Amino acid sequence: MQSTSIPSQSEIDDEFNLTDQLSNLISSKDIEEINSIQKNLLHRFEKSNQTLSYCNELSKQYYSRLSKDFRSNTSKLNEMFKDIDLVFHRIRVLKEKLHQKHPNSLSKETDTMSKTNDDELMK
Numbered sequence: 001m002q003s004t005s006i007p008s009q010s011e012i013d014d015e016f017n018l019t020d021q022l023s024n025l026i027s028s029k030d031i032e033e034i035n036s037i038q039k040n041l042l043h044r045f046e047k048s049n050q051t052l053s054y055c056n057e058l059s060k061q062y063y064s065r066l067s068k069d070f071r072s073n074t075s076k077l078n079e080m081f082k083d084i085d086l087v088f089h090r091i092r093v094l095k096e097k098l099h100q101k102h103p104n105s106l107s108k109e110t111d112t113m114s115k116t117n118d119d120e121l122m123k
Contacts, residue, residue: 007015
């Protein structure tokens, strides 16, 4: 444990003397200029902070709005995908049924369509 002793009068005088000497090293004009620069910087930082806060708030609002739109559009796309998948499934089932009833006619038609599709893809 450290013991705290009461400083003597000479120690106090030495401390005041030291602070007086240090304060005389820097002119009051320089100190005022430093204070002025610091106040100016503080003001600029506060304005920057205010601008960034406003920008952040706007971004938050846009994100909220876009997030809702994105979820809605994603849901619609998923529904459309399911619908298209169902349509293709039904087309396959119909093709199979037609192929069972008319095996020769459908294969000719399918070959013709497949060649046409291949030709279109090559272009």
